Amino acid sequence: xxxxxxxxxxxxxxxxxxxxxxxxxxxxxxxxxxxxxxxxxxxxxxxxxxxxxxxxxxxxxxxxxxxxxxxxxxxxxxxxxxxxxxxxxxxxxxxxxxxxxxxxxxxxxxxxxxxxxxxxxxxxxxxxxxxxxxxxxxxxxxxxxxxxxxxxxxxxxxxxxxxxxxxxxxxxxxxxxxxxxxxxxxxxxxxxxxxxxxxxxxxxxxxxxxxxxxxxxxxxxxxxxxxxxxxxxxxxxxxxxxxxxxxxxxxxxxxxxxxxx
Numbered sequence: 671x672x673x674x675x676x677x678x679x680x681x682x683x684x685x686x687x688x689x690x691x692x693x694x695x696x697x698x699x700x701x702x703x704x705x706x707x708x709x710x711x712x713x714x715x716x717x718x719x720x721x722x723x724x725x726x727x728x729x730x731x732x733x734x735x736x737x738x739x740x741x742x743x744x745x746x747x748x749x750x751x752x753x754x755x756x757x758x759x760x761x762x763x764x765x766x767x768x769x770x771x772x773x774x775x776x777x778x779x780x781x782x783x784x785x786x787x788x789x790x791x792x793x794x795x796x797x798x799x800x801x802x803x804x805x806x807x808x809x810x811x812x813x814x815x816x817x818x819x820x821x822x823x824x825x826x827x828x829x830x831x832x833x834x835x836x837x838x839x840x841x842x843x844x845x846x847x848x849x850x851x852x853x854x855x856x857x858x859x860x861x862x863x864x865x866x867x868x869x870x871x872x873x874x875x876x877x878x879x880x881x882x883x884x885x886x887x888x889x890x891x892x893x894x895x896x897x898x899x900x901x902x903x904x905x906x907x908x909x910x911x912x913x914x915x916x917x918x919x920x921x922x923x924x925x926x927x928x929x930x931x
Contacts, residue, residue: 693762697725
C-alpha cells in the first residue's frame with residue numbers, strides 16, 4: 671500500500687492535477703511542507719505518493735532490491751487513480767523515475783527539479799567516493815545508501831544550504847530513510863533514461879549551490895529534452911530551501927504558459 675498525500679483546493683480552478691514524485695531518502699512529506707499547500711491555493715488538486723519503502727508506504731523490508739521498474743510501477747499505480755492525466759513533477763531520483771515513466775506515457779507536462787541527468791549518477795558516485803570514502807565503503811558493504819546521509823551534518827551537506835537553521839535541518843533529517851541499492855545501480859548504469867522516447871513538454875530546474883547534481887549536469891538534462899534550464903540560488907532540496915516560493919512561482923508561470931488548465 672502506497673502512502674498518498676492529497677491536497678484539494680478550496681476552489682478548483684485548474685482541471686489538470688499535479689503529481690509530485692520525491693527523491694532518494696525522502697518521502698511524500700517533503701512536498702507537503704510548502705509545495706502542496708501552495709499549488710492547492712493556486713487552484714490545483716495535488717497528489718504526492720511515497721514510493722514503496724519510503725515514508726509511510728509498505729515495502730521497507732524489500733527496499734534494498736526495489737528497482738527503477740518498481741518505482742515506475744508505483745507512479746503508474748498512483749496516476750491511474752487520478753481523474754485525468756496529470757502534470758508530473760519529480761525531484762532528484764524522482765526526476766529519474768519521471769523520465770523513465772515518460773518513456774511510455776505522454777502527459778500534458780513534466781517538471782524536473784535537481785534531477786538525476788539522463789547520463790545517470792556516475793559523477794556524484796565518484797564525488798561521493800572521494801569526499802566520503804568511509805561512508806561510501808559502508809554503502810557498498812551494507813548494500814544500503816543510508817550511510818551517505820546518516821548524520822544531520824551529512825544530510826545538510828547533500829540537501830540543504832549551509833545557512834539553514836539547525837533545528838530545521840534536524841527536523842528534516844529525522845524524516846529521511848534508506849534508499850534502494852538496486853535503484854542506485856539502475857541509475858548508475860543498468861537502466862538509464864532514454865530521452866528520445868519522451869514526448870512530454872519539460873521544464874528543467876536546478877540549484878546553483880547543489881552539491882549532488884552540478885549546474886553542468888542540469889544543463890545536460892535540459893539539452894536532452896530540447897529545452898533551457900532555469901537556476902535558483904539554493905541547494906539540492908529546492909522545495910524545502912529558503913526561496914522555494916521563487917521555484918513554485920516559476921512552475922506556475924510555466925504551467926500557465928503551456929496553457930495547462
